[in-house]
Amino acid sequence: MYTLDDQQTAAQTWFRTLRDTICSALETLEDEGTGPGPAGRFQRTAWDRPDASGGHGGGGVMSVLKGRVFEKAGVNISTVHGEFSPDFAKQINGAGEDPRFFATGISLVIHPCNPLVPAIHMNTRFLVTTKRWFGGGVDLNPALPDDAQTAAFHAAVKAMCDSHDPAHYPAFKKWAEEYFWVPHRNRHRGVGGIFYDHLSSDWDKDFAFTRDVGNTFVDIYPRLVRERMHTPFTAEQRLAQLRYRGVYAEFNLVYDRGTTFGLKTGGNVDAILMSLPPEARWD
Template identity: 50%
Template sequence: MTYDPATIQALKKDASEWFSTLRDNICAAFEKLEAEAQGPFFKEADEGGHFERKPWTRLDADGNPGGGGVMSMMRGRVFEKVGVHISTVHGVLAPDFRSQIDGAEHDPHFWAAGISLIAHPWNPHAPTAHMNTRFIVTTQAWFGGGADLTPMLASKRDKTESDSAFFHDAMRKACSMHAPAGSYEKFNDWCDEYFYLNHRKEPRGTGGIFYDRHWTGNPQQDLAFTKDVGNAFLEAYPEIMRRNISKEWTEAERVEQETQRGRYVEFNLLQDRGTLFGLKTGGNIESILSSMPPRVRWP
């Protein structure tokens, strides 16, 4: 995971620009869903929702600027809540966090850019989705991220169910273009291991892929892999939404949806390393916690 500084400087620019481009493409695709969808809707409206963007600036412990990002949030008739956020931040890691980040134990300076998405649809038949890709630089450099699906109804919480199978096929295709470094089997197993609620002894959803500390020594190839993961999500998830957003639901299914969302909250607050990284590096609290579902219940 070591690197040539000149190469990394160029890669920082390319990666940051890509995350912005992917954000724009995803937001456009989701707004198209909002505009074109036919009911039923929880929230009646003459037209679909639109993203609202909100820039933020990161300040370090001494009040000095350390980069920032842009939040993009939408609440519409298809998506009860969806956030697509980008950030590029830099600074010095807190002492109690340095040993947890590769290359930071002896030199705590870091740089990180990425995109983070969480989508919570209104319709219980439509699955919640998460996607995050990032590029991190300390005295080492690497890519990380992935995408995963969380169906809300018990009838859909199986990897062989059509929506999840379609999603996994998209991730498999993205990985296959970068084999053997982009191993679907390895990253799928890693996803299942990572998105597992230890205290409940159950998976969070039906998985996808997860990778971290990804650095083959070919920086452009590693960035290309990360791009293909983002594009695979962009191709797969809107199609899954189209299959489900016009389905009728029952009140019992809405209750099941909100109860399952509680598992999402538990994982994000108790186990998610991305949430911890954002909080420990002085990230935007509103952006970090925007992944929380808008309505949740526990039995």
């Protein structure tokens, strides 16, 4: 049986707590919605990951909501451990000399019904190999960008970063701009945010920053949703949303590191592909 140390336990516990907070906030928005059908509720599905020897390699819980405000909202947590394959180990920080790993984290993607409400992605994680570090980020993905909402989102993220280290926001914003670029479309996936990895300067400070990434999401995103969720939209705007979702899906399937990590480590395929939109268009 794999035994978690104090840092691993603290991180896993936080991600579970954050999951519950986020799910509650999104269900409250569903209650405030006026679209057709009842308010959506999260349905949770647990999954187990077998390790290479047939034993238990951890697992996770998918939480998926389909409702009248959010066409699809997924909030997943997982805690897995085992050994990377020899080829993949060479690509992971600290795993080249020892392929054993531990990873715990939360990942969410939200696809709203109303095309005037921005989609959003957030994930944070704690990984342990021969080294240990935090990574993740949060980025806004509107089908129809709104300058005021983009500015409000970045202001909230910047304020959070500045409260920890003024160097964080410019560095992590640039990292997001580079990471969320879709080369074959010659465009960014969304309007940016922050992305960070291998954060390992001071465990307590890095964990506090990672917690605040989640807390900032809980603070800013519901405000953005409430500003637009009752605004009427046209058929043309809905079509633009579906076409944008095609670009979003292409990035996640071709370039996203989380997708690759999940598939390479034997994760639950449905949980890994939870990020894909329920409906999209390519034409």
